[in-house]
Amino acid sequence: MMHGPEPAALVSVAATPPPRLQFSAQIHGWLLLLPAAVLLVTFTHYPAVATIIDSFFSTPKGRRAAVFVGADNYQAMLGDPVFWRALGNNIVYAASVIPLTIALSLAMAIWVNGKIAGRPFLRLSFFTPTVLPMIAVANIWLFFYAPGYGLLDQMLGLFGIPAHNWLGSQSTALLCLIAVAVWKDAGFFMIFYLAALQQMSPQLAEAAAIEGAGRWYVFRRITFPLLMPTTLFVLINAIINSFRLIDHIVVMTQGGPDNTTALLLFYIYEVGFKFWDTAYAATLTVVLLALLAIVALGQFLILDRRIHYQ
């Protein structure tokens, strides 16, 4: 008598809604999704697929339509020294910008989260580059690097170091751009570390301190591991940014001198919109898409698992 028919009936209704409701959920769900789906398919999925298809065709010229050329574009790409240069540059660029940005943003977050003198100023200063347009700040950095009278040379001149054409010489141009990229993004990523630090229980560190653990030890064994999900998030975003953002290159070097600062997307932009070789630009884009796909796969398959089960 305790478990009468009434509650049981309620449960069964909740578990399997009547077919009429389910049907309307189908219609409503798809109708709600439709506007966004149309735009997403048109400007993300279709172009991604079209890029791959176009990479197997020639560039249409005048009245001559594109013809199927098989792997010719890829063959040309493998023999193109500028492509290898841009790819190599991009790898060096990413491999420098990403760890530097992550280390600095973590340091900034720890400082700004602790009791440090002038904290409001520090936070303001670290975060400000995030809200400024890259195109605008690149123009200011251009002055910093100007040979002779630029700020960098003026400061080094105080120590008797001779003037140097920072952006004009092959040995320093990419380094200059790396500095700008680190400067632009570190404050942005600081925010995410800061959020994670503020959610972290102070008892953990206190308990460790009572046990006699030093600050480096606490950081290495407690803080840093607990920040792992944030680090993964920042890492993924930093990787994407290092392939996606080339505004500073357009302003500061145009890929020069002698392609030492050409990144992959910049080369795609040059090939596609200066030489108007769209088929070859599509071929280069396939490489970029493949790199991003590897990052995505890595995120889902390897990193996610390691971090959760640690």
Add this chain to the structure above:
Amino acid sequence: MSVLLSFPRKRESIPTVGVENAPTGTMGPRFRGDDKIGPALETAGAWMLALVWILPLAYALWAAIHPSAYSAHFVLDAPLTLENFARAWNAAPFARYFLNTFLLVTLILATQLVLCTLAAYAFARFAFVGRDIAFILVLLQLMIMPDVLIVENYRTMSALGIVDTIPAIGLPYMASAFGIFLLRQTFKSVPRELDEAARVEGAGPLTVLLKVYVPLAKPVYIAYGLVSVSYHWNNFLWPLIVTNSVNTRPLTVGLQIFASTDQGIDWSVITAATLMTSAPLLVAFLLFQRQFVQSFMRAGIR
């Protein structure tokens, strides 16, 4: 690396038990009263970094409010002037560029809010066939952003005959995977009881969305709005490609054309123009610093 280690502490009193057992050289300042050098060095390091970080903006301000003769010559008695701003303003159609950027940012944000709300609601509360696959396809855009698909998207815009229009700049960004994801998470956290109560009263799906879900997600909308506006105010490459006239160019593209062709190397005018283009965002950020930081934070936490 040891400068990194000012571990945050919320409480003042920390017992000094176990100090004797600690490995030497790794102790924090609170455990060894005589060691004041570590934290002082750290503070100095933080300040050095902060000064370097603010330097570009400080320099831009210096060059913009002094005559060109002082743009690379730093003396305290340099005369002040606002002439650089006037010269920059008159040298290029900045008023038009401002209008274009304003229209662009408004158009993108308005469309994003509507489209992402509808899609997020579908993902959060409707069990339709293919939902999970559709959601993965949406998330794909987080990796393959429109910024890297410039070649094909330009071709699409030509085919549609809308190259060099403001909607063409915005279209690839309007269905934002990031916005859909963010709002879906928010909508999923709304208690179902609220939803069901409204439905019992006879409200349809759209009424429930507008009366229950949207009001509860207000902080997320503000956060997303700030992030979206700053992203598109600053966006450059795609607008550079898809526009080619004064009537459509946003500020970033206008500034670049102005700085690279018209001015040679008159840093005073270039920095004045640079500050002008960044000013609305910068002022908004300085006024609402906390909201900005919290918005970026909220938008980043998944």
